[in-house]
Amino acid sequence: DLLLAHEIAADLNWDWLAERDALFGVLKHRLAQAMAGTLDEPGVPARDRVRIGAILAELGDPRPGVGTLPPAMVELPGGTLVLGSTPEQADAARRAWEQYWLQQGNKDQAKSARRWPDDEINDHPVTLAPFAIGRYPVTNAQYAVFIAAGGYDPAAPWWDAAGRAWLARDDDATEGLRSWQRRQRKDQPEAWDDEAFGHGRGNYPVVGVNWYEAMAFGRWLTASLNDGLVYRLPSEAEWEYAARRQTRRNYPWGA
Incomplete structure (x- = not known):
């Protein structure tokens, strides 16, 4: 209706x-x-x-927390978990990916898929302190506030030395960069003007940002909100804990 x-x-x-x-x-x-x-x-x-x-x-x-700041956060109690996959999960992934690539007619990828799940097998526990994670990805509307606040000013305190070096780098004149590493503009995300994913769709996740931009946004948000929290990218262990918890489920929704 x-x-x-x-x-x-x-x-x-x-x-x-x-x-x-x-x-x-x-x-x-x-x-x-x-x-x-x-x-x-x-x-x-x-x-x-x-x-x-x-x-x-x-x-x-x-x-709340989609088109506006502060972002909506979900508090997690932390605890001990085992990252990666069990041997049974790795074997299921191996068979699924091998079958997928065979259906695509790519025998080389199918052969490779027989090996890579073994790298995910792990039985060593990790203990995490309590933390909070964003309920939603950072949206275009939220990132637009960062841009409007002079987010890409290299003199701003939220850029570290590595980030400033990236801002100043002339990608067209730098050898050894791959196509996805070359940016035409460094005052907005790569896909900012894209009709399908860009700023015209405020509640869509911001895309086309790299590590330096994500770190700068977190530092800016920490200083801007000044609410006693430190905003940053989650660690690999925190990300996996948020998605899998201690049950090592295959999908965030529990299956």
Whole structure:
């Protein structure tokens, strides 16, 4: 019903409707809130979640910590976990990837897939202190605040020496760089102007940023919010703990 209501209103044009009756502005806001609420319902198919997310990029995503700062955080108690895979999980991954590449007609990749899962096998525990992780990826709308605050100023304190060196580097004149390492601009993310993923879609995850930009954003956010927290990228162990917990599940949703 929500999707149909938006489809009808969008076909007529929201602005056209609002010009004729101010109640349509209220309806647009309430529709966005109702759509956002459905994203927490496990029974909503993934296809509809994706569609709702794209619509909320147009309507304005009302979820706190998506288009605004501070980001929404989830506190995790920490604890002891074993990273990587069990021998059984590695064997299942080996067989699945081998079959996938054989179906693609790539025997070399299939042969390689028989070996790489062994690198994931591990039985040594790691203990993590309590920490918090973002409920959502950093969005274009949030990153836009960083840009507007002079985020790419090399003199700003959130850039370290390595980051400043990257900002100053002329990628076209630097030998040995791969295509994905060469940036045309260094005052915004690589995909910032992309119609499908860029700043026009505020609630989409920001893409086309590298390590230096991500670290600078975290330092800026720490200084900007000044809420007693240190914002940074999660470690490999923290990321895996957030997704798998101590059960070493295959997927974040538990399967």
